[in-house]
Structure formats: C-alpha cells, structure tokens
Amino acid sequence: MISNVKHRKVMGVFRAMSSFCDSNKLKNVNYINKKREKVVILGSGWGGIHFLLNIDFQKYDVTLVSPRNYFTFTPLLPCLCSGTLNVDACSERIDILLKKNNISGKYLKLECTDIVYKDKYIKCKEDTNSNNEIKIKYDYLIISVGAKTNSFNIKGVDKYAFYIKDVIDALKIRKKFISNLEACLKEIKTNNTSVKYNGNTTNDEFVKNMLHVVVVGGGPTGVEVAAELADFVNNDIKNKYKQIYKYISITIVEGGNNLLPTFTQNISNFTKDNFKKLNINVYTNYHVTEIDENHFYIKSSINKNEEPKKIPYGMIIWASGLAQTPLINNFIKKIPEQVNNRILNVNQHLKVIGIPTNDVYAIGDCKKIEPIKSHEHMDEVINCLGDSKVTSDTLKNKSEELSNIFPQLSNKKWDYNKNKKTEMNQKELEDYLIMVDKNYKSPPPTAQNAKQEAFYLSNIFNNHLYYKNNNIIPPFIEKWKGSLAYIGNHQVVAHLPFYEIKAFYERRFMVDHFTNQTHP
Secondary structure (H helix, E strand, O other): OOOHHHHHHHHHHHHHHHHHOOOOOOOOOOOOOOOOEEEEEEOOOHHHHHHHHHOOOOOEEEEEEOOOOEEEOHHHHHHHHHOOOOHHHHEEEHHHHHHHOOOOOEEEOOEEEEEEOOOOEEEEEOOOOOOOOEEEEOOEEEEOOOOEEOOOOOEOHHHHOEEOOOHHHHHHHHHHHHHHHHHHHHHHHHOOOOOEEOOOEEHHHHHHHHOEEEEEOOOHHHHHHHHHHHHHHHHHHHHHOHHHHOOOEEEEEEOOOOOOOOOOHHHHHHHHHHHHHOOEEEEEOEEEEEEOOOEEEEEEOOOOOOOOEEEEOOEEEEOOOEEOOHHHHHHHHHOHHHOOOOOEEEOOOOEEOOOOOOOEEEOHHHEEEOOOOHHHOHHHHHHHHOOOOOOHHHHHHOHHHHOOOOHHHOOOOOOOOOOOOOOOOHHHHHHHHHHHHHHOOOOOOOHHHHHHHHHHHHHHHHHHHOOOOOOOOOOOOOOOOOEEEEOOOOEEEEEOOOOEEEEEOOHHHHHHHHHOOOOO
C-alpha cells in the first residue's frame, strides 16, 4: 500500500502526537528568558477566566478585557432567581480572583467593539455610550465572549421577556417576582371583595394573572429556574403568605417532545412527573409565537390545525436558544472564508478559520469546531492503517492515532460498533469517511466544555507556541463528564457516561462534581 520507509515515518509522527495527548497537562520544560508576547483575552466567562488561570505569566504578557468585572458561576443562577443563594455564592470579582490566585495579568473593564485582525489590534470603549475609543494591540487574541439569548425574532420577546445569562438577569427576575407578590398582597388586603378591575377583569383574575410565571425553554436552565421558583413558592410563600399562595402558578413551555431533551427518555419522563407533583404546568410540543404586555401566544408544534392559545401572564422568563453577539457577527463578516456563517468557525486546534496570521483563537459559546475533513486526506488515513485490511475494525483499532489529526475518528465521537464495514476499497473508504465527517458534532456550548477548551488551549500556549516547536499539535476532543439538572423538591437528575441518577442529592455537591470546583 505504501513503502515501509514512508510508513515508519508516518507512524513516527502519529506516535509523537499520541504521546503529546497522553495528558491534558503537558509537561513543562525549562523557562527560556525572552520578550513576552502579548496575549489578549476577550471575555470573563468560563473560557476566558480558566485560560487566564492556566496561562504561564512568565512566558506571556496577558491582558483580560471584559465589560463585566466579575466571573459568574452560571450553573447556580437559578438559585439566585429564587433567593436560595446570594450574589457572592454565584460570582467572584475579577480583581479578587487575580489576587487570590497570585496572577500578574492585567484586567481592563472595557467593551470590545471591533476586532481588526489584519493589523492585530482590537477597538474598545468604556461603555456602549462612550465616544472615547481605545486600541489594544496583541500578538495572540483569545475570543471568549460567549453568546446572547436567542429571541428567534419573535415579536415581544426582547421587550417583555426576562433573560437569564448573568447575575444581573437573575436579580431582575427575583425583583420582578417579589414586586408582583407585593402588589398582589396589597391588592388582596385593600380589596377582599370581587370587584371590577380595569373595567373587565375581577380582582381574583388580576391577582391570578399577575402571579403566573412562565418559563420558555425546557433545557437545563429553563427546568432549573422553574424548579427553584416552585420550591420558593411551595416552601416559603405557602408557609408565610397563605392568602396569596393559591393564586400562584408556574408554567414551562418546550417546543420539543421532552423536557431536558439532551438527557435520557427516562430522565425526561421523571422530570415531567416531578413537575406535576410540584404543580408546574408543562406544555411540550408548543412554541411561543408572540408576547404582548399581558399575554403570550403558543401554537402546537405537531398539530398545525390547532388554534393558537392566548394565555395571560405576570412574568415570562426566556431560556431558549443561543445567538451570536454583535461583535462576533461583525467579525465573521470580515473573514472571507466565514462570511456566510452564522457562528464563528474554528479548526480542531480552536484557531479561527480564515485568519492567515494564525494568531486568533476562540473558545466557549461563541464558536463551533470544524475539523479538517478526513475524506479529503485519504492518504494520511491509509498510511496510518499500514498494510492492514481497510475495515471499520482496523479504523477503530487505529482511532486513537487517527484522532490526533481527525478528532471525528475518535471512538468518543464515532460509534464504530454501530457502523461496521468489512474490507473496503478506496471509493468505499471515502464514502465511509464522508459519513464520519458529516456525523461530527462540535462540543455543546456548556460550562464544562468551555473550561476544558481553556485548559487545552492554555497548555498549547505554555508548552508549544512559546517554544515555537514543530511538533504536530493534537486536536481538542472534549471529555463528557455528564449532564446535571435540579428538578425541584431536592431532586437531582444526572445523565452520566455509564449510568443515570434520579434521586435526592445535595445540589451544590453535584454541581461541584461536574465543574471540579465551586469557584476558580
């Protein structure tokens, strides 16, 4: 198939890459005294903060740029909505974080408004209303600005719905909920009789509508917000304000068939049953079509002939989908190779595709990984297999080595047992690899993946880029540790690599397990 000399050379490269990937933490070599290159990090979320914590400051001059001067522990935001935890438990100021971890990097409270990659600098402002533009040069740029909540251009969402992406969002939700409670308590105390309100609604109806909380989105965030608010209502409100408890209702709306759709069917069913016990109204297979000041409108996702429903509400929380920030959208338009993309594409090394200087990287929710296509590099695949027959089993046996160039061929990303093929000729192998390439899915936008990407990339900077090594860099492949969701009444569900949990657990302990630590 190939010469022995060429085969030995190729296999030597693969072995070098395999040893490079043996651990997440690459071995440190002796520090070389030279001028430090400037690394600028955009964003103080999971990716940006953990890159900052792991980069070697003896080797790089590091500056973190973010309009938000604190790190948010996002898995606990639902607890802040309900008042279970306070702000300090869910966030940490960046200046304190730098001091606590003895970090010599700089932090600038600025908002990046433009990336000028051809001249290697960014434009910043102190705030969106400022006319004073600040330019910051870089040798390497790490983009970790996250994403914003996607309104899907549905009428009324931006105007009337509450988002939940940050501490400030969670505090706004809590403030609104408490405000509605206080207004309704006052209404009940001053008017205990059923009188006309605004000409066409009775007092009871006004209170009931005002205390109807709606959560849109049945993923982990939406489920946990609904669960936390239900706990608050069923415990605190029920005991302290019995006269108002009967009026409160919580509804969750999910466009798909299941709550927690990325979990197992058993977990989804268990969650739905638990919500019924908590008196949470569940609308699955419904999507929101419009929101006005007092009502939201939903339509069946499966029955197109069903009439839309018009439902009154007092507060609506939008926890459905992600969209790119204006900064990323504008940046994409500048890159010819990405001008038609909806999200910033990076290669398997988290390097932004289309930047000829190879000095801009992206991690976290703002990007999608697009690895090189294995079917376009057939020779490398065949060379790795050597003289073996080309079957799915031989590909599986060599998957660890192959995945050092093509992450989609890792047995973590491709199920060889479900896609068995006997001996293949070159055309059949090409078709098989096309199938593998199409099957590849970029790591989901989660905190644990952003953190893993940050550690991967900082290790590359510390032990490869700094020394200008010619070693081939292995690709990023996420290690899925599982998914967790709190579903109310001290019940936690977890979808783990080899089993699932549906039981009573201390939620904070479970969150720590999945993220390795409570705070950086």
